[in-house]
Amino acid sequence: MILIVVWDGLRPDMITPENTPYLHATAQRGVFSRASHAAFPTATRINAASLSTGCYPGQHGIVDNELYIPEIDPARATSCADWEALQRLANQEGGRLLTATTLGEALRDAGRRLACVGSGSPGTTYLTNPTVTGPVVNWAVAWPAGLQARITQLYGAMLPATSSSLERTSFVLRVLGDIVLPEYHPDVIVAWLTEPDHAQHAHGLGSPEALEVLHVLDAMLQRLVGALEEVAPRHALDCFLISDHGFSTIAETVDVDGALAEAGLREAPGSAQPEPGTPGLGDIVRSSNSLYLNGPGRDRLPDVVEFLQRQPWIGAVLVRDDLCPALPGSMPQSASFGYHRRSAEVMYANHWWDGANAHGTPGSIAKEPPMAATHGSASPYDVNNTLIAWGPAFKQGVISNAPCGIVDIAPTILRLLGIPPAPSMQGRVLEELLRDGPDPARLSVTESVREALFMTPEGLRRQIASYSAVAGHTYLDQITLTPPR
Numbered sequence: 327m328i329l330i331v332v333w334d335g336l337r338p339d340m341i342t343p344e345n346t347p348y349l350h351a352t353a354q355r356g357v358f359s360r361a362s363h364a365a366f367p368t369a370t371r372i373n374a375a376s377l378s379t380g381c382y383p384g385q386h387g388i389v390d391n392e393l394y395i396p397e398i399d400p401a402r403a404t405s406c407a408d409w410e411a412l413q414r415l416a417n418q419e420g421g422r423l424l425t426a427t428t429l430g431e432a433l434r435d436a437g438r439r440l441a442c443v444g445s446g447s448p449g450t451t452y453l454t455n456p457t458v459t460g461p462v463v464n465w466a467v468a469w470p471a472g473l474q475a476r477i478t479q480l481y482g483a484m485l486p487a488t489s490s491s492l493e494r495t496s497f498v499l500r501v502l503g504d505i506v507l508p509e510y511h512p513d514v515i516v517a518w519l520t521e522p523d524h525a526q527h528a529h530g531l532g533s534p535e536a537l538e539v540l541h542v543l544d545a546m547l548q549r550l551v552g553a554l555e556e557v558a559p560r561h562a563l564d565c566f567l568i569s570d571h572g573f574s575t576i577a578e579t580v581d582v583d584g585a586l587a588e589a590g591l592r593e594a595p596g597s598a599q600p601e602p603g604t605p606g607l608g609d610i611v612r613s614s615n616s617l618y619l620n621g622p623g624r625d626r627l628p629d630v631v632e633f634l635q636r637q638p639w640i641g642a643v644l645v646r647d648d649l650c651p652a653l654p655g656s657m658p659q660s661a662s663f664g665y666h667r668r669s670a671e672v673m674y675a676n677h678w679w680d681g682a683n684a685h686g687t688p689g690s691i692a693k694e695p696p697m698a699a700t701h702g703s704a705s706p707y708d709v710n711n712t713l714i715a716w717g718p719a720f721k722q723g724v725i726s727n728a729p730c731g732i733v734d735i736a737p738t739i740l741r742l743l744g745i746p747p748a749p750s751m752q753g754r755v756l757e758e759l760l761r762d763g764p765d766p767a768r769l770s771v772t773e774s775v776r777e778a779l780f781m782t783p784e785g786l787r788r789q790i791a792s793y794s795a796v797a798g799h800t801y802l803d804q805i806t807l808t809p810p811r
């Protein structure tokens with residue numbers, strides 16, 4: 327049996343004997359990958375899709391935490407937390423949400439079964455197995471419908487929207503033990519736990535509230551692993567503990583919509599119907615890290631790109647590949663592995679720096695209020711996610727500095743089960759983690775950069791994407807955007 331546990335938003339440096347005694351000790355016994363990478367943008371739903379497909383947004387199609395789907399809402403972006411909206415998108419595109427083969431589908435085709443439980447948004451849980459090849463359980467909904475009826479029969483109801491994140495986590499783990507394991511007998515389990523993301527958003531990195539949540543999660547993990555070892559065939563349980571992204575402190579705030587309106591690029595939210603020929607709200611639709619340009623808004627593409635390049639709160643600007651020839655000096659979205667037919671005309675990431683917060687935790691960002699901390703940037707503090715592996719298939723007592731990432735989990739799981747990876751999978755098998763694999767310290771790692779120079783009225787602005795590569799696979803480490811010179 328293989329278990330993948332996701333602690334949403336866990337930074338590797340949060341794993342200490344004081345914060346997470348069980349996980350820290352487990353990492354010492356297994357393999358701790360110190361150079362693991364989230365997919366960009368470093369947000370939850372994007373990386374849920376990358377986990378379930380073994381590929382990047384440019385391949386699987388969830389290019390941002392929100393997507394602009396004009397058939398659903400022509401004026402604003404739709405959150406990928408809404409599983410029903412995701413299903414409507416799939417229906418519009420012939421029934422396929424993710425434009426790549428999923429881990430669940432590869433397992434099903436080989437006669438194996440994936441089970442997924444999640445205490446985050448229904449959309450996040452849905453993305454772990456959107457074709458429902460096995461049981462999928464969220465605190466609010468479960469698939470297939472018969473499973474939800476079974477849960478309701480046993481517990482009386484799913485949880486209400488007023489439930490806390492830890493209540494939701496306890497609920498889905500309880501369903502896993504009471505129903506999913508004995509009735510579905512999965513070969514692979516994904517347990518996506520929504521903390522410490524919530525506590526860090528609300529209270530900050532290293533805050534007492536976030537540290538307390540880590541203690542609770544650590545105890546839950548110990549109980550879960552112990553219970554699964556009891557029921558795993560021959561008591562053989564291979565485990566991954568990963569996170570979907572890192573985290574940064576919001577040290578400066580910015581009003582993106584207000585800045586766009588002040589620049590005359592779009593109407594201010596809440597304003598009256600614009601005069602004919604003036605910018606309207608539907609001309610530029612902003613999602614999490616994206617700006618979709620419609621109608622007259624498309625004509626303002628050069629102005630939008632120049633505006634973003636000039637802002638002190640911007641850390642990266644990425645233009646859709648097919649539009650780059652008209653904008654010399656622009657960095658294409660494929661530089662972050664994100665170009666897809668669903669992509670916005672322009673993507674951006676916020677400015678980041680190394681500054682520490684009041685609790686001494688480094689990594690700062692300029693972002694919208696009112697949260698204490700967030701993610702989504704091309705900062706190494708957001709890109710570097712957690713990846714720990716232990717069990718009979720893995721090395722013991724090893725720290726690996728070989729580049730790897732969330733896209734590598736699905737191919738590695740398939741290798742453990744003797745199943746070929748799907749052709750669409752862009753990740754690699756993490757051979758250096760396996761018991762008989764190469765020594766990670768002996769792997770050849772190369773570094774490279776990609777540069778884009780953009781001329782603004784204030785001078786030349788330099789954008790640099792930094793990469794590391796191993797075994798023919800390249801990972802985005804960070805993107806920096808320097809002031810004009």
